[in-house]
Amino acid sequence: MWNWISTTLREQPEIALFLTIALGYPLGNLGYRGFTLGTVTTTLLVGLLIGQLDIEISQTVGSVFFLLFLFAIGYGVGPQFVRALKRDGASQALFAVLVCVMMLSTAYGVARFAGYDVGYGAGLFAGAATVSSALGLSTNAIRGLGLSPEETRSMIGALSTAFAMTYIYGTIGPIVIISQIGPRLLRINLPSACRAYEARMGELPRGAGSSWHHFIVRTYRLTADAPQVGRTVGEVEASTPNVRLFVDRIRRGEQMITPSEDTRLEAGDIVSIAGVRGTLRSLFRTGAEEVEDAELLAIPTEGVDIVVTKRACDGRTLADLARMKSTHGIFLTRIRRGSSGAEIPILPQTEIHRGDILTVVGRSQHIRAATNIIGRADFSITETDITAMFLTIAIGALIGLPMVTVGGVPITLSIAGGVLIAGIVAGWQRSTHPTFGNVPAGVLWFIKVVGLNAFIAVIGISSGPSFVEGVREVGLSLFLLGMVATTVPVLLALLIGKYVFRFDDALVLGCCAGASISTPALGLIADKARSQVPALGYTVPYAVSNTLLTIGGIFMVMLMG
Structure with missing residues (x-):
């Protein structure tokens, strides 16, 4: 039976690919006291295990899935990334750039200190920063070094080994440092800081509207x-x-x-x-008696999502919008921002930006009036503009093809980098001119999850034979050096955010979580603060870091090479 299974998987590697994802993905969702390995790590480990059968699988398969994943990443962060280039997000964007530079330089210094080759160095960077997409760009960059097939395979195996050994702490480290150590290190009383911030954001000029979500409906008979x-x-x-x-x-x-x-x-x-x-x-x-009138009380309670696209609403506060005649009769219950869907606190002075999704309740005629001045109703949850999506990927790939040589070093954006940038442009374009290029949130999630895990599965299966040898070669030292590469930039980010950029105490931890692309850390911060205010500092750094750290995979290979 075992011989039949191993022979079948070698002859039909597509079965091995699906089996790897089927086994690895659910394992990543298992947790203990809130800790999980994550689907990327478990899929890679299962792929490495199945890869011990010496299965050959085409790298083109992984590349196709990876390009789909990069498009989804770019499309999701596009609106926030472009906003980061504007004046209102400049300081948070600059902070994220600095954190990315620290992550890259720390990983490079640690790899040079340990004497690692390109594969181990690039894998250490991707794992310590928990940037799975950087693993893909590093893989492509290694294939472009002009090495022999055996050397390329060995180097990619080292890349996978280093990534697998450093990713676990790379995930845990920022969560603990930012949410637990951060408030003590910076001497921040997070709940008090958030309450103070909410008080400042809630100061209303006469005639302004209150927070939109505290409402009830009653019927009264007037005497x-x-x-x-x-x-x-x-x-x-x-x-x-x-x-x-x-x-x-x-x-x-x-x-x-x-x-x-x-x-x-x-x-x-x-x-x-x-x-x-x-x-x-x-x-x-x-002079009034409360009565129960079922017909009058029948106001829809299910929210309608409105995507902010109108330039006139970009940068306006909720208090400003509340004064508009067109918003009469609706209540705001939720604001989501960025590809991570971070919930933004509903406060009178909260600014709204293009790409934000506002969930409102009220009668249909009032919602239609508000939609006309805010943006568009997000009813397109089923249809995907396939032509626009795949044309964007093709154009991005063509943009990334050109290569220049500087000092004997080949420099290229690469096909993967081009697709990432094309996805950013497409996502931003969709948020401002929603006439084409629609990719529903559910489809975007599916592309990201399947694209990344399929790519990781291919990497794991291909690197299986060299993984055991790699662990024997580097041993525990790689794990410990990965801890250094993760910890140092995050600790420095906390101090720089607080004392150099002087972010508000209520926002600084959210900025650090975004710059470290650690969504779980944001969740713990929000729970600790009993407020969604830290999310206001999360979205812009997250969009910038997610993009720059991905491209950092190319730079790491160039530096190590």
Whole structure:
């Protein structure tokens, strides 16, 4: 039976590829007390194990999946990466660039100190920084060094060995350092810092709207002595200048009225009104009786996602948007930003940027009016613009082909780097002009997960025979040096973010998590802070680092070479 299995996998390597992903992916989701190895690590380890059968698999298969993965990465970070180049994100973008340089230089110094070759050095960088995409670019760069097939295979095997041995701490290290050590090192009381930040962001000029998500809907029957009788809807809504209040509909006898600002309230009207609980209780404490009117209370509670695309809304605060007539009658329940979908706190002074996804609730006519001035409703969850996606990949690959030689060293963006940049452009273009190039979030996730894990599986299977030899050669020293390459840049990032860039105490840890592309660290920070404020510092550094560290795989091979 064993001979039949091994022979079948050698003769049909595609079966080995699917088997590797099928076994490796679920193992990566298993955890203990919140810790998981991650699907990339477990898929690689399973691939290395199956690769002991000496299975030959075409590298073209891995390259195709890797290009799909890079497109998805670029498409997802595109809007935030472009915004980082603008003035409002410049400091966070510069911070991320500096952290990327520190990661690359630390890994290079450690590799040179240990006397590692190109393969071990590039693998150490990719694993210590937990940049799986850098592993792919390093692999392509090694294949372009003009070595013999045997030397290339040996070097890629060393790359995989180093990546597998350093990735585990590369994942754990930033989480512990940023979320646990960071607040103590920087002497930050994270909950207090976030509350103070929220207080500053919540200072409202007279007439501005309050946070959009604290609302309820109630129906009241107005009696003759109600203060609201004889007043217009606009006057009632303006009676609480610092809190948003909406008169949604009015039942007057047998009539159901959708009011305008000039509609005057009468005794006996049953009014459906939405607002903050305490405000409604205070406003209708006299002359009104709360009643249960199922039809008036039937306001949709399921949110509609609106993608911000309009230039007029880019950089505007929620307080600004709340003043607009077109946002009357809707409430904001959620803001997501960037490819990681980080949730942004809903505060009056929170700025909205192109590419943000706002989840709003309200009646359809109010949502349509708001959508017209904010962007577009994100209903395109099924159809993918296949032509635009694959044409973008092809164009990006062509852009990355040219090579120049400087001082005898060949320098090229590479096909993979070109596709990454093309994906960034496509993602940014989609966020500003959503007429073509749609790739739904679910499809984007699938491409990223399958593309990366299939590529990693190919690398693992191909490097299987050399992995054991590599572990014997470098042993525990590689793991310890990987710890150094991970720890030093993250600790320096904390200090530089706090004392050089002087980021707000509520944001500095989020900036460090983004620059280290550690989404789990952001989650722990948010839990510790009991606030989503740290996410405001996460998205721009994440987009910049995700891009630069990926391309760093090429630079690491050049430096080591």
